[in-house]
Amino acid sequence: MQQSTEFSQFFWEDSEGLLWIFGFEGLVKAIPNSTGYQFEYFVNNPQDRSTLSSNIVLSVADDPLEPRRYLWVGTKSGGLNRLDKQSGTFKQYKREQGLPDNVIYGVLAENPSKTGGSARTYLAVVRTWVSVASTYGQRQQKLYGCRWLAGQ
Numbered sequence: 001m002q003q004s005t006e007f008s009q010f011f012w013e014d015s016e017g018l019l020w021i022f023g024f025e026g027l028v029k030a031i032p033n034s035t036g037y038q039f040e041y042f043v044n045n046p047q048d049r050s051t052l053s054s055n056i057v058l059s060v061a062d063d064p065l066e067p068r069r070y071l072w073v074g075t076k077s078g079g080l081n082r083l084d085k086q087s088g089t090f091k092q093y094k095r096e097q098g099l100p101d102n103v104i105y106g107v108l109a110e111n112p113s114k115t116g117g118s119a120r121t122y123l124a125v126v127r128t129w130v131s132v133a134s135t136y137g138q139r140q141q142k143l144y145g146c147r148w149l150a151g152q
Helices: none
Strands: 008-013 019-023 027-033 036-042 057-062 070-075 080-084 089-093 104-111 114-119 123-127 132-136
Touching (some): 008 057, 070 104
Parallel strands (some): 057 104
Antiparallel strands (some): 008 019, 019 027, 027 036, 057 070, 070 080, 080 089, 114 123, 123 132
C-alpha cells in the first residue's frame, strides 16, 4: 500500500528501534532496510474494528508489560488503541468500554499491569490484563499531555 504523509507532528522510537510516525493521517511504521526505510501504514477503516479507530493520532508508547508485542496509541476522536505489533491489528478502548472521553492526548504507564491516558477531562486507566477502564478526575480539571513513565 503506497500512501503519502504530507504532515506529521511526532515520532516515537520503540523498544526494538523501529520508528513510528504519527499525526493527522494515521500511524506509520518505518522499518530500516539496506536502502533506507520500508513503510507500513495503519489507517482507520470504519467497517473494521480491528483497525486504528481514528487517523488523528496524538500519542504513542510501548506497552510496559510487553513492549515488543504491543504499542498504545492515543487518538483525537477514537479513544485509546492497543496495536498488536505481530498481527497488525488493534483493540479499541472508547467511551463504550469505560473511557471518560474519546480524545486521548497522552499515554502514561503507571506499572506493568496498567496503561493510562490523559483525556480531555479525566485520567483514564486501562487494566490491560482484564481490559477494564477506570476514570479519575473532576470535570473542571483538564489534562493536556502526559509523559510516558517507565513501569515498575
